[in-house]
Amino acid sequence: MADPLRDHETSESRIEELLLAGLDHYFNGQHELAISVWTRVLFLDRSHARARAYIERARGAIAERQREGEELLQTGAAAFSRGDAADARRLLTSAIERGVPPDEALSMLDRLERLEPAAASHARAEVLERRALRHTRALPAPRGAHPATLLLVLAIGIASGVLVMIAWSSGVFPWSAWPTATASAPRQLDPLPVPSPSEVSLARARAWSGSGRLRDALAALDAIRPGDPLRAQADELRARLQQQLLDAARAAAPPTR
Numbered sequence: 001m002a003d004p005l006r007d008h009e010t011s012e013s014r015i016e017e018l019l020l021a022g023l024d025h026y027f028n029g030q031h032e033l034a035i036s037v038w039t040r041v042l043f044l045d046r047s048h049a050r051a052r053a054y055i056e057r058a059r060g061a062i063a064e065r066q067r068e069g070e071e072l073l074q075t076g077a078a079a080f081s082r083g084d085a086a087d088a089r090r091l092l093t094s095a096i097e098r099g100v101p102p103d104e105a106l107s108m109l110d111r112l113e114r115l116e117p118a119a120a121s122h123a124r125a126e127v128l129e130r131r132a133l134r135h136t137r138a139l140p141a142p143r144g145a146h147p148a149t150l151l152l153v154l155a156i157g158i159a160s161g162v163l164v165m166i167a168w169s170s171g172v173f174p175w176s177a178w179p180t181a182t183a184s185a186p187r188q189l190d191p192l193p194v195p196s197p198s199e200v201s202l203a204r205a206r207a208w209s210g211s212g213r214l215r216d217a218l219a220a221l222d223a224i225r226p227g228d229p230l231r232a233q234a235d236e237l238r239a240r241l242q243q244q245l246l247d248a249a250r251a252a253a254p255p256t257r
Helices: 004-027 031-044 049-081 085-097 102-138 147-170 197-210 214-221 231-252
Strands: none
Touching: 004 031, 004 049, 004 197, 031 049, 049 085, 049 102, 085 102, 197 214, 197 231, 214 231
8 A cells, every 4th residue: 555655755855856956957057947847846746836936037037038138139230330340249149149039140240251351451451541641741742733733632532521421321331231229228137036056955965865865965065165154054964964874884884793
């Protein structure tokens, strides 16, 4: 005949193991996997409050990660539109890592790759042009140059500058084709009410101690370093576990004659 009390204890032990395994995934940033593990707890106990709370927190972390990705995508698009290739590449790559739909970000990254050679050629041309201008200024002015000629050259230069500004504002240049996006100020993350890694290690040690896995429990306590607020509780539990191991060793030793 089945023992209901023993079955209940087995179920509680399994639930505790699943909760701790999910927390391990959560602290490693694997929020979807943590939700999957905690959902298995609900199959064992549909009204388990801790499992439901952990799932909601993990979903909130996923939503926050997606929001950060959208902000990075918008900020990267703004950097792209103003021609800041290095900043745009960094922001767009971070947005993809946070799980935003990659189509738009990859499209801008691809355009950055194609525009880089053209930008380098344009920069070299500007350097050569400045050198030529300095060389021209160093040359003596030709004899008989009329002031009207100098005024004409100055007028052409001013007109060229005006045309460049008009082309920039109208989106003729390839890097000005994307609309400027205004990125909202980053919002500080509220601390999630989940156990810390030290609390997880202590809870795991207690669970293994209750199930007779004394050496595994001692190994879990090693993760709680000196100076941790839970170190005193860990030391107390470690002393009890070591005493239990010593008692077990004495009981198993053959009697001396």
